[in-house]
Amino acid sequence: MPFPFLNKDILILLKKRIIFFSLLFYPIWIGSYLGEFAMFLDILSNFRIQMFYGIIFILLINILFKSWKLVVISIIPFLSLFYDVLYWKIPNTRGTYGSNSISLYYSNVLSTNTNYDKLLKQVELKSPDIIALIEIDRKWKNALDTLKGYHYSKVLPREDNFGIAIYSKIKLTDVEIKYFSKSRVPSIYSKLDLGDSSISILLTHPMPPGSTEGFINRNSTLASIGSFIKKSNHNAIVIGDLNTAMWSPYYKKLIEKSKLYNSRKGFGVTPTWPSFYFTRIPIDHCLLSPSLKVSEFTVMDSIGSDHLPLALKILYE
DSSP states (O other), rough: OTTTOOOOHHHHHHHHHHHHHHHHHHHHHHHTTOOGOOOHHHHHHGGHHHHHHHHHHHHHHHTTOOOHHHHHHHHHHHHHHHHHGGGGGGGOOSSOSSEEEEEEEEEETTTTOOOOOHHHHHHHHHHSSEEEEEEEEEEHHHHTTOSSSOOOOEEEESSOOOOEEEESOOOOOEEEEEETTTTTEEEEEEHHHHESSEEEEEOOOOOOSSSSSHHHHHHHHHHHHHHHHHOSSOOEEEEEEEHHEEEEHHHHHHHHHHOOOOTTTTTOOOOOSSSSSSSOOOOOEEEEOOOOOOEEEEEOOOSSSOOEEEEEEEEOO
Protein backbone atom coordinates (compact mmCIF):
# COMPACT_ATOMS: atom_id res chain seq x y z
CA MET A 1 0.00 0.00 0.00
CA PRO A 2 1.48 3.44 -0.98
CA PHE A 3 1.81 6.23 1.55
CA PRO A 4 2.02 4.03 4.69
CA PHE A 5 2.01 7.16 6.86
CA LEU A 6 -1.67 7.78 5.91
CA ASN A 7 -4.50 5.93 7.62
CA LYS A 8 -6.76 3.55 5.69
CA ASP A 9 -9.79 5.88 5.46
CA ILE A 10 -7.74 8.69 3.95
CA LEU A 11 -6.18 6.28 1.44
CA ILE A 12 -9.61 5.02 0.39
CA LEU A 13 -10.87 8.60 -0.07
CA LEU A 14 -7.72 9.53 -2.00
CA LYS A 15 -8.11 6.53 -4.28
CA LYS A 16 -11.77 7.40 -4.99
CA ARG A 17 -10.74 10.94 -5.93
CA ILE A 18 -8.02 9.63 -8.23
CA ILE A 19 -10.51 7.30 -9.93
CA PHE A 20 -12.95 10.20 -10.37
CA PHE A 21 -10.36 12.52 -11.94
CA SER A 22 -9.01 9.68 -14.07
CA LEU A 23 -12.47 8.98 -15.48
CA LEU A 24 -13.13 12.72 -15.93
CA PHE A 25 -9.98 13.03 -18.04
CA TYR A 26 -11.13 10.66 -20.79
CA PRO A 27 -14.13 12.66 -22.13
CA ILE A 28 -11.99 15.83 -22.04
CA TRP A 29 -9.30 14.06 -24.08
CA ILE A 30 -11.81 12.68 -26.60
CA GLY A 31 -13.56 16.04 -26.87
CA SER A 32 -10.32 17.76 -27.82
CA TYR A 33 -10.39 15.81 -31.12
CA LEU A 34 -13.96 16.90 -31.94
CA GLY A 35 -13.41 20.62 -32.44
CA GLU A 36 -15.52 20.80 -35.59
CA PHE A 37 -18.64 20.05 -33.56
CA ALA A 38 -18.47 22.86 -30.99
CA MET A 39 -16.43 25.95 -30.15
CA PHE A 40 -15.54 24.78 -26.64
CA LEU A 41 -14.25 21.47 -28.03
CA ASP A 42 -12.05 23.34 -30.51
CA ILE A 43 -10.69 25.45 -27.63
CA LEU A 44 -9.93 22.21 -25.73
CA SER A 45 -7.71 21.10 -28.63
CA ASN A 46 -5.26 23.91 -27.74
CA PHE A 47 -4.30 22.22 -24.48
CA ARG A 48 -2.71 18.97 -25.67
CA ILE A 49 0.53 19.70 -23.79
CA GLN A 50 -1.34 20.09 -20.51
CA MET A 51 -3.30 16.92 -21.28
CA PHE A 52 -0.04 15.08 -21.93
CA TYR A 53 1.28 16.11 -18.51
CA GLY A 54 -2.07 15.13 -17.03
CA ILE A 55 -2.11 11.63 -18.49
CA ILE A 56 1.48 11.04 -17.29
CA PHE A 57 0.37 11.98 -13.77
CA ILE A 58 -2.71 9.75 -14.03
CA LEU A 59 -0.62 6.80 -15.22
CA LEU A 60 1.96 7.19 -12.47
CA ILE A 61 -0.53 7.62 -9.65
CA ASN A 62 -2.63 4.65 -10.82
CA ILE A 63 0.49 2.50 -11.05
CA LEU A 64 1.33 3.60 -7.52
CA PHE A 65 -2.13 2.56 -6.32
CA LYS A 66 -2.04 -0.59 -8.48
CA SER A 67 -5.24 0.41 -10.27
CA TRP A 68 -4.35 -1.73 -13.26
CA LYS A 69 -7.66 -1.31 -15.12
CA LEU A 70 -7.20 2.46 -15.13
CA VAL A 71 -3.57 1.99 -16.18
CA VAL A 72 -4.65 -0.11 -19.15
CA ILE A 73 -7.35 2.29 -20.36
CA SER A 74 -4.88 5.19 -19.99
CA ILE A 75 -2.47 3.69 -22.52
CA ILE A 76 -4.38 4.86 -25.62
CA PRO A 77 -4.71 8.53 -24.56
CA PHE A 78 -1.07 8.46 -23.44
CA LEU A 79 0.12 7.19 -26.83
CA SER A 80 -2.12 9.63 -28.70
CA LEU A 81 -0.93 12.63 -26.71
CA PHE A 82 2.67 11.43 -26.80
CA TYR A 83 2.48 11.47 -30.60
CA ASP A 84 0.81 14.91 -30.66
CA VAL A 85 3.70 16.35 -28.66
CA LEU A 86 6.62 14.26 -29.99
CA TYR A 87 5.67 14.93 -33.63
CA TRP A 88 6.90 18.52 -33.31
CA LYS A 89 10.36 17.36 -32.21
CA ILE A 90 10.84 15.28 -35.38
CA PRO A 91 12.98 17.29 -37.85
CA ASN A 92 11.51 18.37 -41.16
CA THR A 93 13.56 16.52 -43.79
CA ARG A 94 11.55 17.27 -46.92
CA GLY A 95 13.19 18.81 -49.98
CA THR A 96 16.52 20.47 -50.62
CA TYR A 97 17.31 24.02 -49.57
CA GLY A 98 19.62 26.81 -50.60
CA SER A 99 22.16 28.65 -48.51
CA ASN A 100 20.56 32.10 -48.76
CA SER A 101 18.79 33.23 -45.63
CA ILE A 102 16.27 35.70 -44.23
CA SER A 103 16.13 36.47 -40.52
CA LEU A 104 12.77 37.35 -39.06
CA TYR A 105 11.58 38.69 -35.71
CA TYR A 106 7.90 38.50 -34.76
CA SER A 107 5.97 39.68 -31.72
CA ASN A 108 2.44 40.24 -30.56
CA VAL A 109 3.45 43.25 -28.50
CA LEU A 110 0.17 43.68 -26.54
CA SER A 111 -1.10 47.19 -27.18
CA THR A 112 -1.25 48.08 -23.45
CA ASN A 113 2.38 47.01 -22.95
CA THR A 114 4.73 49.99 -22.63
CA ASN A 115 8.03 48.09 -22.43
CA TYR A 116 9.17 49.47 -25.77
CA ASP A 117 12.85 49.26 -24.85
CA LYS A 118 12.66 45.51 -24.25
CA LEU A 119 11.52 44.88 -27.80
CA LEU A 120 14.02 47.36 -29.23
CA LYS A 121 16.86 45.63 -27.35
CA GLN A 122 15.81 42.23 -28.74
CA VAL A 123 15.70 43.69 -32.24
CA GLU A 124 19.17 45.18 -31.72
CA LEU A 125 20.43 41.80 -30.48
CA LYS A 126 18.99 39.75 -33.37
CA SER A 127 19.28 42.43 -36.10
CA PRO A 128 16.61 40.70 -38.22
CA ASP A 129 15.94 41.43 -41.88
CA ILE A 130 12.19 41.51 -41.20
CA ILE A 131 10.29 42.70 -38.12
CA ALA A 132 6.63 41.63 -38.03
CA LEU A 133 4.50 43.05 -35.21
CA ILE A 134 0.85 42.92 -34.22
CA GLU A 135 -1.29 44.84 -31.70
CA ILE A 136 0.51 48.01 -32.69
CA ASP A 137 -1.11 51.25 -31.55
CA ARG A 138 -0.03 54.87 -32.07
CA LYS A 139 2.30 54.83 -29.04
CA TRP A 140 4.05 51.70 -30.29
CA LYS A 141 4.42 53.25 -33.74
CA ASN A 142 6.06 56.32 -32.22
CA ALA A 143 8.47 54.15 -30.21
CA LEU A 144 9.36 52.13 -33.31
CA ASP A 145 10.11 55.25 -35.35
CA THR A 146 13.56 55.05 -33.72
CA LEU A 147 14.39 51.85 -35.64
CA LYS A 148 17.40 52.31 -37.91
CA GLY A 149 18.20 50.47 -41.13
CA TYR A 150 14.62 49.46 -41.90
CA HIS A 151 14.00 51.48 -45.04
CA TYR A 152 10.84 49.68 -46.08
CA SER A 153 7.76 49.43 -43.93
CA LYS A 154 4.00 49.21 -43.78
CA VAL A 155 2.46 50.29 -40.49
CA LEU A 156 -1.23 50.33 -39.65
CA PRO A 157 -1.65 51.34 -35.99
CA ARG A 158 -5.03 50.80 -34.34
CA GLU A 159 -6.39 51.19 -30.83
CA ASP A 160 -8.36 47.90 -30.81
CA ASN A 161 -5.56 45.26 -30.55
CA PHE A 162 -5.55 44.73 -34.32
CA GLY A 163 -2.85 47.19 -35.36
CA ILE A 164 -0.18 45.61 -37.53
CA ALA A 165 3.25 46.49 -38.91
CA ILE A 166 6.13 45.18 -41.01
CA TYR A 167 9.61 46.77 -40.99
CA SER A 168 12.12 45.46 -43.51
CA LYS A 169 15.71 45.82 -44.64
CA ILE A 170 14.65 43.95 -47.79
CA LYS A 171 12.68 45.85 -50.42
CA LEU A 172 8.93 45.33 -50.10
CA THR A 173 6.91 45.27 -53.33
CA ASP A 174 3.20 44.89 -54.14
CA VAL A 175 2.28 45.86 -50.57
CA GLU A 176 -1.42 45.44 -49.81
CA ILE A 177 -3.76 45.58 -46.84
CA LYS A 178 -5.90 42.43 -47.03
CA TYR A 179 -9.16 41.62 -45.24
CA PHE A 180 -10.01 37.95 -44.98
CA SER A 181 -13.33 38.12 -43.10
CA LYS A 182 -16.32 40.35 -42.47
CA SER A 183 -14.69 41.58 -39.27
CA ARG A 184 -12.45 43.87 -41.38
CA VAL A 185 -9.39 42.94 -39.31
CA PRO A 186 -6.36 43.87 -41.45
CA SER A 187 -3.50 41.70 -42.65
CA ILE A 188 -0.41 42.93 -44.50
CA TYR A 189 0.63 41.17 -47.70
CA SER A 190 3.84 41.95 -49.55
CA LYS A 191 6.58 40.42 -51.63
CA LEU A 192 10.20 40.44 -50.54
CA ASP A 193 12.40 41.49 -53.46
CA LEU A 194 15.37 39.12 -53.33
CA GLY A 195 16.86 40.08 -56.70
CA ASP A 196 16.43 37.06 -58.94
CA SER A 197 13.44 35.81 -56.95
CA SER A 198 10.86 36.88 -54.41
CA ILE A 199 9.00 35.43 -51.45
CA SER A 200 5.58 36.62 -50.39
CA ILE A 201 4.91 37.40 -46.73
CA LEU A 202 1.53 37.66 -45.03
CA LEU A 203 1.27 39.04 -41.50
CA THR A 204 -2.11 38.30 -39.97
CA HIS A 205 -4.06 38.33 -36.70
CA PRO A 206 -7.49 36.66 -36.87
CA MET A 207 -10.05 37.42 -34.19
CA PRO A 208 -9.85 35.31 -31.02
CA PRO A 209 -12.55 32.65 -30.53
CA GLY A 210 -13.83 34.22 -27.31
CA SER A 211 -17.37 34.43 -28.65
CA THR A 212 -19.43 32.73 -31.35
CA GLU A 213 -18.83 35.70 -33.64
CA GLY A 214 -15.09 35.62 -32.98
CA PHE A 215 -14.98 31.85 -33.51
CA ILE A 216 -16.78 32.13 -36.87
CA ASN A 217 -14.60 35.04 -37.97
CA ARG A 218 -11.37 33.27 -36.99
CA ASN A 219 -12.39 30.14 -38.89
CA SER A 220 -13.43 32.04 -42.02
CA THR A 221 -10.17 34.03 -41.89
CA LEU A 222 -8.08 30.84 -41.73
CA ALA A 223 -10.08 29.33 -44.61
CA SER A 224 -9.70 32.48 -46.72
CA ILE A 225 -5.96 32.64 -46.06
CA GLY A 226 -5.62 29.01 -47.15
CA SER A 227 -7.43 29.75 -50.43
CA PHE A 228 -5.45 32.95 -51.00
CA ILE A 229 -2.07 31.25 -50.55
CA LYS A 230 -3.14 28.34 -52.77
CA LYS A 231 -4.17 30.71 -55.58
CA SER A 232 -1.02 32.85 -55.28
CA ASN A 233 1.17 29.91 -56.37
CA HIS A 234 4.20 31.61 -54.85
CA ASN A 235 6.73 30.78 -52.15
CA ALA A 236 5.14 32.17 -49.02
CA ILE A 237 5.62 33.04 -45.36
CA VAL A 238 2.47 33.38 -43.26
CA ILE A 239 3.15 34.69 -39.78
CA GLY A 240 1.04 35.90 -36.91
CA ASP A 241 -1.13 35.12 -33.94
CA LEU A 242 -3.63 32.69 -35.48
CA ASN A 243 -5.51 32.33 -32.19
CA THR A 244 -5.39 28.55 -32.45
CA ALA A 245 -2.90 25.77 -31.87
CA MET A 246 -1.79 23.15 -34.40
CA TRP A 247 -4.33 20.58 -33.22
CA SER A 248 -7.44 22.54 -34.22
CA PRO A 249 -9.32 21.12 -37.22
CA TYR A 250 -9.52 24.65 -38.64
CA TYR A 251 -5.75 25.07 -38.47
CA LYS A 252 -5.37 21.67 -40.16
CA LYS A 253 -7.67 22.76 -42.99
CA LEU A 254 -5.52 25.87 -43.49
CA ILE A 255 -2.40 23.70 -43.76
CA GLU A 256 -4.09 21.20 -46.07
CA LYS A 257 -5.36 23.88 -48.43
CA SER A 258 -2.28 26.14 -48.47
CA LYS A 259 0.30 23.28 -48.50
CA LEU A 260 2.39 25.25 -46.01
CA TYR A 261 4.13 23.70 -43.02
CA ASN A 262 4.76 25.02 -39.52
CA SER A 263 8.27 26.35 -38.95
CA ARG A 264 8.35 24.97 -35.36
CA LYS A 265 8.52 21.44 -36.84
CA GLY A 266 11.68 19.89 -35.44
CA PHE A 267 11.96 22.45 -32.64
CA GLY A 268 9.17 21.19 -30.40
CA VAL A 269 5.74 22.51 -29.52
CA THR A 270 7.29 25.82 -28.32
CA PRO A 271 4.20 27.45 -26.77
CA THR A 272 4.00 31.25 -26.78
CA TRP A 273 0.81 32.36 -24.96
CA PRO A 274 0.22 33.28 -22.22
CA SER A 275 3.71 34.16 -21.08
CA PHE A 276 3.35 32.33 -17.73
CA TYR A 277 4.25 28.70 -18.21
CA PHE A 278 1.86 25.89 -17.29
CA THR A 279 -1.15 27.12 -19.29
CA ARG A 280 1.00 28.25 -22.23
CA ILE A 281 -0.16 27.13 -25.68
CA PRO A 282 1.29 27.54 -29.22
CA ILE A 283 -0.93 30.06 -31.02
CA ASP A 284 1.77 32.24 -32.65
CA HIS A 285 2.90 30.64 -35.90
CA CYS A 286 5.20 31.04 -38.87
CA LEU A 287 4.03 28.90 -41.80
CA LEU A 288 6.26 28.29 -44.80
CA SER A 289 6.18 26.89 -48.31
CA PRO A 290 7.91 23.48 -48.58
CA SER A 291 10.81 25.01 -50.55
CA LEU A 292 11.76 27.12 -47.52
CA LYS A 293 13.54 25.71 -44.48
CA VAL A 294 14.00 26.97 -40.94
CA SER A 295 17.54 26.69 -39.60
CA GLU A 296 16.82 28.61 -36.38
CA PHE A 297 13.61 28.88 -34.37
CA THR A 298 13.78 30.62 -31.00
CA VAL A 299 11.12 31.63 -28.51
CA MET A 300 12.49 34.85 -27.06
CA ASP A 301 12.23 36.17 -23.50
CA SER A 302 9.18 38.17 -22.49
CA ILE A 303 8.99 41.82 -23.49
CA GLY A 304 6.09 42.46 -21.10
CA SER A 305 3.42 41.20 -23.50
CA ASP A 306 1.16 38.23 -22.80
CA HIS A 307 2.78 36.60 -25.87
CA LEU A 308 6.42 35.59 -26.27
CA PRO A 309 8.27 36.76 -29.40
CA LEU A 310 9.75 34.48 -32.07
CA ALA A 311 13.07 34.78 -33.92
CA LEU A 312 13.69 32.70 -37.03
CA LYS A 313 16.22 32.15 -39.76
CA ILE A 314 14.73 30.95 -43.05
CA LEU A 315 16.78 29.38 -45.86
CA TYR A 316 15.86 29.71 -49.53
CA GLU A 317 17.34 29.06 -52.99
